[in-house]
Amino acid sequence: MPISDRRLQLWDLVVEQARGSPAAVGHVGAVGIAVVCVDATAVAVTLAASPREVVYTSDQVAEELEELTMTLGEGPGVDALTDGPALAADLNDTSCQLRWPMFAPAAVALGVRAVFALPLQVGGIHLGVLDLYRSEPGSLDREQFTDALLLADTACALLLDAGVGAGDGRRPEEAGLQHPEVHQATGMIVAQIGVSAAIALVRLRAYAYAHDQRLRDVAANVVARRLRFPPETRAATDPGDHHSA
């Protein structure tokens, strides 16, 4: 199946999970259990105020593991915040025990043998992590890993678009879009209005959404210097107000 079709299918599952309320990262976590064939999931986000805030846990086990990660300050969920995916197919393996000397045995004691931590990130923007926990050891197969990546991207998009057209059911655009202009434009907006890269991307996406344009087209206009943030028609002294632009 083409990847874009699978993305749509997974989005439908997330919407279904939300049962009429606006789709949020927790719903993505819940969908993860069924499609990636794991037993528990959790989503933690990084906020300016705290390096790790757990916003969703599927059950008691996930909650305990998140707490463990937080207390020990190590584990796949910590590595994935900055280093990319951390895939631990068997926490009893020497490689895992060496990599996470405190977390690995403690997690096994809680009945978890495999952890797959996927970063919620877009280049240099680190938004959080999606943790998948399973009591049985073993790697994810290709389909499961693909689904996990797609869900992580969906979670990123939901975090970036929170507050933008929330609840109107529109599927958010991919966060990790393969068009370099989107990421170049993000960097340009950082320089234009002096905000963090995360906020720059939020505004770029909000602009595309509000103008009903494709993200890549808006980005291409920014890179070609046909569009500035805030647009020249807006007061340049009011950089804080851009969601309405």
Next chain:
Amino acid sequence: MTKVSDMAQPPLSDVFIEMADTLVDDFDVLDFLHTLTERCVELLGVTAAGLMLTDGAGNLQVVAASSERTRLLELFQLQTDEGPCVDCFRTGTAVSVDDLTTARRWPRFTTAASQAGFAAVHALPMKLRTEVIGALNLFETEPGALDQEKLRVGQALADIATVGLLQQRAIHARDVLTEQLQAALNSRVLIEQAKGLLAERLQIDVAQAFTILRSTARNHNRKLSDLAQALVDGTERVQA
């Protein structure tokens, strides 16, 4: 930076020593791959070279190219759907198109490549044992085959790129490979963000921004991705 055309072709042994030296050090994988594509151009006498990697979901994405010209990057990226790189990736064998004007297999790709001024294209697989993780793509402005010796050197360079991706950690596990590929792809996005930031701050184009980013990293002995992250985080600035 010195232009490729100004330089004599470096001896093969020098290039392999340079690569080996990098690999034993703590190095930046994207900078390494970028250098590798530049050496491909010099050693093989091709016009442009690019590396495409799988994203784990079976798609190919550009991670490094001998030139950051937007049109060239687009040409590589076009091969997400069709083109010699995709075929090479799927079959795990080299694909050579000695004359693009007679190639019928990838209409969208061949049209775009011809419009960009290219006449021949070659793709060499990046393989780790049975797994194909990407492809090295070579472009030529003149039609013609790459001779056997150059194909061998090209394949050796593709193999070095594969080894470089696996960096410090044990390479037996597929999971480790997956982690490294994902990290490399995300670094590429980070580099794009830093390019945009520098381009805007210095009022230059994004390709020039890449050159400055890279030379600054080199001059200060920094990893390219560390510098890019510091720029994106706003903890550091770069002067023109």
